[in-house]
Each structure stands twice: as structure tokens, then as C-alpha cells.
Amino acid sequence: MKKLPVLLLAIVMVFSCKQEKSAKQVSSKVETVETETAQLEPISDSIMETAVIYEANIRQYSPEGTFDAFTKDIPQLKQLGVKVIWLMPVFPISETKRKATGGENSKFASDFPEEEQSKYLGSYYAVSDFTKINPEFGTIEDFRELVAQAHENGIYVILDWVPNHTGWDHTWIKNHPDYYTQNEAGEIIHPKDTDWTDVADLNYDNQDMRKEMIADMEYWITNENIDGFRCDVAGSVPTDFWEQAIPELRKQKDIFMLAEAWEPELLKGNLFDMAYAWDGHHLLNSLAKQEKSLKDFKTYIDKVSNDYEANDILMNFVTNHDENSWNGTVKERMGKASEVMTALTYVLPGMPLIYSGQEYDLDHRLKFFEKDSFPKNKGNTWKLLEQLGVLKQTNDAINGGKNPASFKILETSNVNILKIEREKNGKKLVFIANISDAVQTEKNTLVGTFLDYMADKTVDFKADETIALQPWEYKILIK
Incomplete structure (x- = not known):
């Protein structure tokens, strides 16, 4: 996005003159950022330093549940700093053993009266064909328009790929049963030690299956110009498959690879670019509930x-x-700590995720196997994510890619106060937060004038003065 440096220069000039500018004015600047050409430059490490990733749940994003309904909103996503759209699986879903409910006592659609079965749409992850589009979402032309619109707005598109299993309608079940794990009786089975009874477990000992899987992934790169993959339960697939597949995929195009996994070996060499901070996510939930402390945070780091x-x-x-469908909304899990925990996902090294509806204060658990949606009212969370998105794009001190800003936890006099310092290219940022539900005081160690970014005002700190933070209050201070 070639006009972004102009925005950065403008912000720096404002800071140096100590003039105040409202968050609304900053937002209007973001809206003017435009991609000057529809030809999107290849994805690169430098681009990922300032990226926000957006998970698009096409089925639930709108009442229509279509590509078209999502595509029209893509230009707004760049206001939030989004540079990567991850599309949840867009492939046809198997009818056989189509799930209606989840959990250990889950039921199939066929377990219900015939007149009710049509409302159960099944799991996105029970794929019947890796090279087709789910007609529930639209046509291949609609999908291509989505990709084109994203690219025109300087945003990359990655597909949610399901390498561990297929639905029971997949042609491989009939034509290549040897592609699947079988029991002693020669019956294809669902993934071991799971309740994923709506899918059949793939056998990675079969080299022919591996070749077809790679060919299907290449299809989307070469034919549909997608920019990479988010790979479902990537750690349940042998690492040597990724060592075989990813180099082949990268021969086609510069791509971005996200593993739904935590295993460090998946990030080695030229394999995946990014993994899940699962432990970090669980820690944020526990900090919000005050079940864990900042000592645990230090241990995690x-x-x-x-x-x-x-x-x-x-x-x-x-x-x-x-998390939303099975464990609860952000407010359910984090309560009044929601905002500070969201801000932490931007301040920590790495890339922050926005899930469909989060930006619109999603306040209910979206149904997983049935149609659902949410209202699109831009409230507090939109404003928060917009401000954090501008910061992510314009301040090197929170670069989070392969060349991240330095990260240091600063000592405090209060066990409930978190203080983080990040720095890169002469830019310095301090994050200070009260990680508790009570007022906390701290003997200040900062000296000088800072921009209080979220409040959009300058503040002066003097040595040894005492500062007070309200429950869950935080500040992002820019020197």
C-alpha cells in the first residue's frame, strides 16, 4: 500500500509538534489509503511485519451467507489493518454422516426427522471435494471476485485446508480406500481419539494420496491465484509431508503458510511461516479470570x-x-478484561487475529452446524481495532514478523502491573497495564513526555511519582 508512508509521516509530524489529533481523525486517514494498482506485490516477510489477519466465516458473516455478501465489505477491512484474509473452508460438505450437533454425544442430521434435516449444514471441515466450491456460498466466479477484490485492496487470501481427513462422500473413499486409515476388519475409520465421526482419517503412509493432496493444493495457487493456506490440525499430519509439500507449493508462487498447531518444528526451515499461540491464548483467558498471575505470563514469554x-x-x-462456538464469546471468557487482552494481542510479538464478528462486538456463540449471523454495528470494538490497526501499520516498535521489534518485560513495584517495552528502528513503545479487577498503584520509572496513544494526548512523567491504574486499565505510550 504505497500511500502508507504518507500516513506515517503525518502521524510522526503530529507527535513531534505535540499537537493532539482525535482517533476519529486518525481513522479518516486510514480510509484514504488506497492500492494504486490491482497488481498485488508478492507476499513477503517485510509485509508481514505489520499485518493483521482476519478469519472469514462466510456462512455466518451475513444473513445471506455468501461470498458476495462478504466481498462488498472487504474495503472496510483495510481500515483495521488487515493484510491477510483467511477463509474458513470453502469446499463442498459431505452429506453422508453430516453432523447436526457437536461433542461426545453428537448427532448426525439423519438422526432427526426428515423435515428438520435440511437446516443442518454440517461441518466446514468434512470436505467432499478439495477442488470445488460449496454451492451454499456461491459460484467459482463469486469466489474469484472475492479474491480479486481483496487483491485490489492490498489484501492477501489464504484458504483453510483440511489435510488430516475428508468427508465420507469424497471420491477417494470409493476409488481409493487405501488412501484412508483402516481397522483390522479393513473398515475406514474416523480420526483416532476424537469425536470427529463425520470425517474419515487419511493414511499418510500412502504416497499416492500425498501426491494427490499436493496437486489439489497447487490447483488453488495456479488456477485461482490464492496466496497460501491455513492448515487445519497441521500437527496431526506427519512433518515429513509438509517437508515434501510446502517446497512444491512455493515453486508456484510466494505464499503464506499458517499452521493450526504449536509445534516449533513446523516453523523450521522453509515450512510454515506462522503457528498458533495456543498457550498464549489460554493464558490470556486465565489472566482475565485472575486464575493466573503475571509470574505465569513471564514464564510463558x-x-x-x-x-x-x-x-x-x-x-x-x-x-x-x-473458541467462539464452543468456549464462549470474548466477553463470556474475559469479561471486563476483554479490551486489555485484545490490546495485548497487538503488543506481543507475532500477528494479531480478528475473527468474523469480533469487530462488531459479537455477543453470542455462533452456531457451528447451522445457519447463523450477527448484526454489523460499528461500536467500541471496531474503534479499538481500528486504532490498534493504525498503530500496527505505522509504528515499527510493534513489528511482529520474521524481523520483530525487541521485546522486554520491565520490572515493576506491583505484581499486578504489567510493563512491556518494545523498540525497533529508533521507535520505542511502552505498554503498561493493570492486570486485575482492583485499582493498582505503581512507582513510576518512566521519565519524559510520551504520547498516550489510545487517549490521543501527550502526558509527562516524572521520576518516582506514583501512578494509579483503574481495574484492567492500560496505556500504550510512545516516546
Whole structure:
């Protein structure tokens, strides 16, 4: 996005003159950022430094549940700093063993009276054909328009790929039963130790299956110009498959690869670019409930430093499709700590995720196997994500890609106060937060004039003065 440096220059000039500018004015600047050409430059490490990723649940994003309904809103996403759209699976869903409910006592659509069965749309992850489009969402032409609109707005598109299993209607079931895991009786089985009874487990000992899987992935790169994949339960697939597949995929195009996994080995070499910060997500939930402390946060940061290499990227999030549907909304899980935890996903090294509806204050658990939707009213969360998106795009101190800004937890006099310092290219940012539901005070160690970014005003700090933070209050301070 070639006009972005102009925005950065404008913001820097405002800060240096100590003039105040409202968040609304900053937002209007973002709206003027335009891609000057429909030819999107190849995805690169430098672009990912400032990226926000958006998970699009096409079925539930709108009352229509179509590509077209989502496509028209893509230009708004760049206001939030979105540079990658991850589309939940867009493929046809198997009719056989189509699920109607989840959990250990889940039921199939066929378990219900015939007149009720049509409302059960099944799991996106029970794929019947990896090279076709789910007619529920529209046509291949509609899909192509979505990709084109994203590219015209400087946004890359990655597909949610399901390599571990297929639905029971997939042609491989009939034509290549040897592609699947079988029991002693020669029967194809669902993935072991799961309740995923609506899918059949793939056998990665079969080299022919591997070749077909790679060919199907290449199809979307070469024929439909997509920019990479988010790979479902990537850690349940042998790592040597990824060592075989990803180099072949990268021969076709520069792509971005996201693993739904935590295993560090999946980020080695030229394999996946980003993995899930699952431990970090669970920690944020526990901090919000005050079940864990900032001592646990420090332990987590140390573990990340030990387990991952400096150029590994982790995806930070307060919600996603699984968390929302099965464990609750952000407000349910985090309550009044929701905003500070969301801000932390931007301040931590890595890439922040926005899930469909989160930007519109999604306040209910979206149904997983049936049609659902949410109202699109731009409230507090939209404003929050817009401000954080501008910061992510314009301040090197929260670069989160393969060349991230430095990260340091600063010492405090209060065990409930978190203070983080990040710095890169002469840019410095301090995040200070009260991680508790009570007022906390801290003996200040900052000296000088800072921009209080979220309040959009300058503040002066003097040595040894005492500062007070309200429950769950935080500040992003820019020197």
C-alpha cells in the first residue's frame, strides 16, 4: 500500500509538534489509503511485519451467507489493518454422516426427522471435494471476485485446508480406500481419539494420496491465484509431508503458510511461516479470570523464547471460530478484561487475529452446524481495532514478523502491573497495564513526555511519582 508512508509521516509530524489529533481523525486517514494498482506485490516477510489477519466465516458473516455478501465489505477491512484474509473452508460438505450437533454425544442430521434435516449444514471441515466450491456460498466466479477484490485492496487470501481427513462422500473413499486409515476388519475409520465421526482419517503412509493432496493444493495457487493456506490440525499430519509439500507449493508462487498447531518444528526451515499461540491464548483467558498471575505470563514469554527461533511468527488471538462456538464469546471468557487482552494481542510479538464478528462486538456463540449471523454495528470494538490497526501499520516498535521489534518485560513495584517495552528502528513503545479487577498503584520509572496513544494526548512523567491504574486499565505510550 504505497500511500502508507504518507500516513506515517503525518502521524510522526503530529507527535513531534505535540499537537493532539482525535482517533476519529486518525481513522479518516486510514480510509484514504488506497492500492494504486490491482497488481498485488508478492507476499513477503517485510509485509508481514505489520499485518493483521482476519478469519472469514462466510456462512455466518451475513444473513445471506455468501461470498458476495462478504466481498462488498472487504474495503472496510483495510481500515483495521488487515493484510491477510483467511477463509474458513470453502469446499463442498459431505452429506453422508453430516453432523447436526457437536461433542461426545453428537448427532448426525439423519438422526432427526426428515423435515428438520435440511437446516443442518454440517461441518466446514468434512470436505467432499478439495477442488470445488460449496454451492451454499456461491459460484467459482463469486469466489474469484472475492479474491480479486481483496487483491485490489492490498489484501492477501489464504484458504483453510483440511489435510488430516475428508468427508465420507469424497471420491477417494470409493476409488481409493487405501488412501484412508483402516481397522483390522479393513473398515475406514474416523480420526483416532476424537469425536470427529463425520470425517474419515487419511493414511499418510500412502504416497499416492500425498501426491494427490499436493496437486489439489497447487490447483488453488495456479488456477485461482490464492496466496497460501491455513492448515487445519497441521500437527496431526506427519512433518515429513509438509517437508515434501510446502517446497512444491512455493515453486508456484510466494505464499503464506499458517499452521493450526504449536509445534516449533513446523516453523523450521522453509515450512510454515506462522503457528498458533495456543498457550498464549489460554493464558490470556486465565489472566482475565485472575486464575493466573503475571509470574505465569513471564514464564510463558520465557518458554516462547526457548522453544521458538527469533524469526518464528505466532498468531495471537482472543477468539476464533472454535473458541467462539464452543468456549464462549470474548466477553463470556474475559469479561471486563476483554479490551486489555485484545490490546495485548497487538503488543506481543507475532500477528494479531480478528475473527468474523469480533469487530462488531459479537455477543453470542455462533452456531457451528447451522445457519447463523450477527448484526454489523460499528461500536467500541471496531474503534479499538481500528486504532490498534493504525498503530500496527505505522509504528515499527510493534513489528511482529520474521524481523520483530525487541521485546522486554520491565520490572515493576506491583505484581499486578504489567510493563512491556518494545523498540525497533529508533521507535520505542511502552505498554503498561493493570492486570486485575482492583485499582493498582505503581512507582513510576518512566521519565519524559510520551504520547498516550489510545487517549490521543501527550502526558509527562516524572521520576518516582506514583501512578494509579483503574481495574484492567492500560496505556500504550510512545516516546
